[in-house]
Amino acid sequence: MSGLTAPLAGRNALVTGGGSGLGRAVTGALLADGAHVVITGRNEAALKETAAHLGPQVSYRVCDVSRPDDVEELARGLAGEEISILVNNAGIAGPVAPLTEITPQEWDEVFDVNVRGVFLMCRAFLPAMTARGAGDVINIASVSGKRPLLRRTSYCASKMAVIGLTTTLAGEVGPLGVTVNSLSPGPVSGPRMERNFRLEAERTGSTYAQAEQDFVGRSALGRMVTEAEVGEAVTAMLRMRGLCGADIDLSAGMVAR
Known part of the structure; x- marks a missing residue:
């Protein structure tokens, strides 16, 4: 950004599920706006390749966001980094089947990553943000669940749970200077x-x-929509300083409210 200060210069961001797909696109957009980014995920090879591809402003840590011990270790390891942006992107698609054919194990796996992971990451990284009186959390939800998506009940239910978590958490930490919002992409x-x-x-x-x-x-x-558009939406939301407790649809008109 020639002659201008990058909007996120000097800020440290943490992106879960950052080794590929949407996480990689979000990381690229944050970098373009001047942030240093730490990416996490379960696949070390993918994380390492992404960090090498995007450059020295990206570092990586292996972490399974559904495991409390992993998240606590991650928070301890980044205690000196002053993470001021948290993007909870990690998620899995889960089974494509009628609800009656989904096993309890399959259902739990979706919720462990898609919802429990958001809870654990927020629980671990919000205290430092609220202590500083500043920070931003963006949870990647989905338009799925806002309109019927047959044979995808576990995924839809998990993403609607993320939206509920977001709106309530925003009311808890907004008065302490931290914004919490969700971005709901349509099909990417x-x-x-x-x-x-x-x-x-x-x-x-x-x-x-x-x-x-x-x-x-x-x-x-x-x-x-494209992965790049999702990344651009995340950085646009970070520039909207009055945005808190919102859920933003990015669906190419798949959902209109």
Whole structure:
């Protein structure tokens, strides 16, 4: 940003699930705005490759956000970093099946990562933010659950839980100087949606192209959003200083409220 101070210069951000996909895109957007970023995840090889690709302003720590011991160790290891931005992005898609065919173990796995992980990370990193009287938390939710998404009940329920967590937590820590918001992307082009289209084509006996078109045809723009657009939305939200307790849809018009 020639001649200008980068909006996030001097700030340290922590992005969960940062080794690939949305986490990698969010990390790139934070870097472009001047932040130093720590990425976490379970796949050390992916984290290492992402950090090497994005440059010296990115470091990584292996952490399973669903495990309290891992999160506590991460918080101790970053105690001197003054993390002022937390992006809870880690999540899993879970099963694609009718609710009656989902096992309790599959259900719990989705909630362990998608909801428990957000809880544990906020529990670990909010105290330092509230003590300083400043900080920003962005939880990556989803438009899933805001409109029917058949055979995805565990995922939809988990993402709606993240929205409920966000709005209530914002009321708890907003008076202490910390903002908490959620970003709800619509379908994001990439490997996860490609997997879903393949499964839907197999289930219905249609082609991949037909399954994709049936899905994206529901959006006002007739397309999915991109990973880069999600990253840009995160940094835009960080620049909106009056934003707190909000859930922002980014869905190419898939959901309109």
